[in-house]
Amino acid sequence: MVKDLSKPEAPQELLAELEKEHIDADVLVNNAGYDIYGNFSETNLHEELEMLQVNITSLTCLTKLFLMKMLKSNSGKILNVSSMVAFIPVPKSSLYAASKSFVLSFSEALATELRGTGITITCLCPGVVQTKFYERGNFPPQSKAAKMRKMDAAKVAKSGFNALKKGKTFVAPGLTNAIFGFSPRLSRSVARYMFSKVMGE
Numbered sequence: 089m090v091k092d093l094s095k096p097e098a099p100q101e102l103l104a105e106l107e108k109e110h111i112d113a114d115v116l117v118n119n120a121g122y123d124i125y126g127n128f129s130e131t132n133l134h135e136e137l138e139m140l141q142v143n144i145t146s147l148t149c150l151t152k153l154f155l156m157k158m159l160k161s162n163s164g165k166i167l168n169v170s171s172m173v174a175f176i177p178v179p180k181s182s183l184y185a186a187s188k189s190f191v192l193s194f195s196e197a198l199a200t201e202l203r204g205t206g207i208t209i210t211c212l213c214p215g216v217v218q219t220k221f222y223e224r225g226n227f228p229p230q231s232k233a234a235k236m237r238k239m240d241a242a243k244v245a246k247s248g249f250n251a252l253k254k255g256k257t258f259v260a261p262g263l264t265n266a267i268f269g270f271s272p273r274l275s276r277s278v279a280r281y282m283f284s285k286v287m288g289e
């Protein structure tokens with residue numbers, strides 16, 4: 089089943105097609121996502137809104153739709169792909185980085201809400217990975233980002249898969265990313281714990 093996730097109706101259509109085929113998905117991987125390189129003052133708004141639809145809105149809709157089904161059997165696993173840029177504002181990737189901050193924040197908060205159920209949510213935050221990402225995002229080939237040494241995509245996927253199986257909330261593959269993410273993660277975990285108390289009834 090192929091869907092263009094920049095179209096608002098796509099998540100609901102996907103679920104309807106799965107139901108028609110009597111397929112019950114107990115794992116959801118929200119991997120689709122991309123960047124559009126450039127200064128915000130120069131990039132195309134229509135294209136950016138489509139990107140936000142894929143990176144944020146479709147991911148949110150799919151999570152909601154599949155979660156509702158998973159709650160009926162009280163089991164299921166969701167993997168949301170964010171990025172290490174979730175922790176930092178990134179010029180020339182301002183909307184993309186902000187969209188990945190959304191994915192991380194949403195996933196971590198949801199993981200806390202789902203504690204005690206049979207459903208887990210895992211957020212994968214890769215660093216720089218060897219895929220079509222940089223070509224697709226129109227990164228100039230001579231840019232430092234495009235030329236950086238990249239992690240092997242299969243290793244990143246395996247790391248995400250292992251974390252998903254274990255029901256871990258967060259995974260940043262690679263030593264550098266784990267070190268880079270440690271300090272912000274620590275403060276986020278404390279804040280998440282505090283706010284789970286503040287927001288409780």
Ligand SMILES: NC(=O)c1ccc[n+]([C@@H]2O[C@H](COP(=O)([O-])OP(=O)(O)OC[C@H]3O[C@@H](n4cnc5c(N)ncnc54)[C@H](OP(=O)(O)O)[C@@H]3O)[C@@H](O)[C@H]2O)c1
Nearest residue numbers: 092093094119120121169171214215216217219220221224
């Ligand atoms: N590469 C990196 O350095 C890096 C770092 C951190 C996070 N990430 C994240 O990793 C995820 C996978 O990206 P990638 O690195 O594997 O890049 P990629 O090779 O460009 O793959 C992008 C994926 O998103 C899908 N996609 C894009 N637009 C879509 C749309 N409108 N509807 C449905 N699917 C769509 C693509 O499907 P089709 O191929 O069928 O179009 C493809 O599976 C993304 O969320 C990205 O933000 C990548």
